[in-house]
Amino acid sequence: MPSTVILWLRRDLRLDDNPALQAALVDCDRLVPVYVHDPDSEAPWTPGAASQWWLHGSLASLDGALRILGNRLLIARGDSLAELRRIVATTGATRIHWNRLYDPTTRERDGRIKQALRADGLRVDSHNASLLFEPWEIATGNGEPYRVFTAFWRRCAARLSDVTPLPAPAALPPPPESLVSLPLERLGLQPSIPWDAGLRETWTPGETSALELARTFLQDRVRGYATERDLPAQTGTSELSPHLHFGEIGPRRILTMVKERWGDPTADPVEPFVREIGWREFAHHLIYHYPHTTDEPLDPRFAALPWREEDAERMLLAWQRGETGIPLVDAGMRQLWHTGWMHNRVRMVVASFLTKNLRLPWQAGARWFWDTLVDADLAANSLGWQWSAGCGADAAPYFRIFNPILQGERFDKSGAYVRRWCPELARLPDRYIHQPWTAPTALLDHAGIRIGRDYPAPIVDLKASREAALAAYEVVKSAGR
Template identity: 60%
Template sequence: MSDTVIVWFRRDLRLDDNPALEAALRSGARILPVYIHAPDEETPWAPGAASRWWLHHSLEALDAALRACGARLWIGQGESLALLRRLAETSGARAIHWNRLYDPATRERDTAIKQQLRAAGLDCTSHKGALLFEPWEAATGSGGPYKVFSAFWRHCTPRLAELPDPIAAPVRIPGVELDGGDTIADLDLLPRIRWDQGLAEAWTPGEHGARTTAERFLAGHLDGYGELRDHPDRPATSRLSPHLHFGEIGPHRLLALTRAALRAALPLGEHAFVRELGWREFAYHLLYHFPQTPEHPLDTRFADYPWREPSDSELLERWQQGRTGIPLVDAGMRELWHTGWMHNRVRMVAASFLTKNLRLPWQLGARWFWDTLVDADLASNTLGWQWTAGCGADAAPYFRVFNPVRQGERFDPNGDYVRRWCPELARLPDKVLQQPWTATSTTLARAGVGLGVNYPPPIVDLAQSRREALAGWEGIKSSP
């Protein structure tokens, strides 16, 4: 074989708007699409259980799309560098293309791979396929990275109009048939004990599912997004985060679809949904410049915060299982377990409850989300947890402690969300639904609720735990 180019797929599992694939096709060579499963190279942040489930189905969708175009996905397991070298030798490939990733461990690996393959005479090129702007393209006036979203986005929004149009998906790919690969099933991504029924009911992984989800959202929910996106009782969010994480839809394509769908005169960068894309860009900007933050607080004062001992495993387990006795928190944690996803407003409330009311380290929550979210993304997960805990860039002031009762009353006013995920509370009146411990014994009995029987009482006192959290902040806020 000769005149072959390898396209190394990673978290860009799509044909549309794929710069690495487009560059390979422009060369006129035959294409060898490759996926290498190497979770050990992503430690300590190898994909969690929910992400592995999604990856299995996304790879199936990608392989089907490639086959429809005349190619097929070669799959391998093991050391990425060794496999790429072997594939280049076997196929006669002269070049390898891939789209960049930004996780610290992956960046280090990819840099080493590029150096060694180039030294071996291969043309290795990486491309921007996951972001609108590279993390190093934005800098403050002093030349450093941004730590405040509003300033970061003001820098980026004028450049939205300068972005290139997304690349159309190819109709035909001149593929290379190569023996010796594994099957998707060989990767052993699906759970041995099948707990994934709820995920299968809620999601359609793959490029087609991503495009369908995007178009449905943009057609029906874009106009009211700014007002309704905070309401977990309403289907007003895009639910595109897992599709974006796995690269089943590119950010350029999504921005182009959004621009076409907008009818208001509001500047593109100021629309609430586009600003959410900006927050994703900001998360990667932070992860790139502060690679220690998945494990360590950006605000170093929080290294001395008096967290509760992590050995208090009962509190953590009850939070994980949705048995805290706080309805909105429990509803969110149960939604997470059943569907692999949680509404963003409820994520903030659940994270605040863990870090402020239970005073457990934010890293424990970040790890649980990492294992259970289908959209587990190191940049966004890190930003979200540090923001809520108060120790990250653009963090809410530490004294902001979300009151889950008030949040439930405001954003789930009719109790539809809580009643769906905590059905044992369904017959409670709206007035006490978000705080059943305040209901009279008669009201509880009429609703069939027994605190401590079929629904737990609160595991902490919200007011007292808030005071303890703020006392901890007082002890560290003057630290250098």
């Protein structure tokens, strides 16, 4: 009897360096690659609208790649366990392989499914496709999880020579002919109202695009990464984060490409970039060991932080819309809405502004990013927001409050980034582009700008709100005494 194996795909939508795929091919006569659309099982962190848009393109790309190798993607919708059992009954499959996920809800779900399928008599195996090292493999000398990135990454860096990716298969066994896939369009991942023009202009989901983007970046652009990554008007980052999140490329492949082009991944000019791969690794390490940090501060003292109550809804809405009257903040929020992505330096600025100048909960910012980012990754999102708010592992000190004017003047000196995303300010001279409310009335008139009509007045005073934030954080300090 032919051996039929199911490959359950989730956020590992690639053929290259896919351990579950390689394991499934051992003694396999028929292969069933399946994606089960079951967003309700990921609640309360069901994928946001931008993530769904990306997922549609990624699934279409993977199906095309599978067909070239003589297979195809089976798409199903419903409860994951029920659908896998249905496919087992239809195909007579005896084995199921998948790659692990590390966020709390899916870990719990996958554990239940593995136990149930094994009780059914199937052989079920899971693998690591998304990380350099498993979260339980990297520990302190006392066997505890790391909470400081520098020490964590030092331990990881010493083992980078052990990292080796698996090749993509040259051919695949066929699926059972009788299987019927749900059409991708039936999943309803694309918007019914075409708000996604900016995403389509900016991104091309899929493994082919991910590999090409990595090659282009590592060929030469990585040389200037250490400084250019902080300049939002330039393409100084790799922009690989959404491809990594959906598993269209894996960190092992990226690290190997670094080694092949530049040699030692811990040496210049590539060390700063590889270190960011380590930061992603650290995020998954934390969410595995501290699953409550998706919603609660890692530092429990911060539960006592008094957030703003007056005008909170209005302030949050202005921040979401990019209408705060602070140009660098507004530019970042508008870039996010249009492209599903925001430059990392600007992410820190808008997060600091929300949690410290506006004194609104970091969880509100994390939720907005979750719905609007194409690279919305629960581990990275939680770590980033807690870092900005000062309440997480290796967090920025509570008294570090980014001044968006100074950040703009330092990293967007000519105002090119602000002018692109806040075009109503485009005619202002560089001197006033980051604080237009200080420009003389005659100059504003000449530029065709009236503050409060053409561009908002600042919704908070930066100096006064900084002082209020520091006073609020004194409550946190007192709670720890």
